[in-house]
Amino acid sequence: MKHDIKVGQQVYVVKPKRSRFDQESNDYETVTKVGNKYFYIGENYSQMKFDLETLREVGETNYLCSAYLTEEEYAAEKDLTNAWREFKSITNNLYSVPKHLTLEKLNVLNSILEGES
Helix, strand or coil: CCCCCCCCCEEEEECCCCCCCCCCCCEEEEEEEECCCEEEECCHHHCEEEECCCCEECCCCCCCCEEECCHHHHHHHHHHHHHHHHHHHHHHCCCCCCCCCCHHHHHHHHHHHCCCC
């Protein structure tokens, strides 16, 4: 699904940390150009190119930026990722079925994870 990005629109750009010593440098940036497949931020040599569907930067480096329509959208994705990591950490350390987990509860968890809700 292509996002409806327009020239002059502000998008929240998340720049990856290149080392553990780097600080996050996320900020709102202005869209300078929009095409059929890509949109651009910045001018001339500092221009960054983003895919309109994924909102991910297009390039040949390992440190690509991501764009979000709002800072709140980024925070929600970050919270979801952190909760998922916590869940994986808990389940990864289980070598047997916890006493409080019943077959019914496990079946509910499985159906949620398989997308059946």
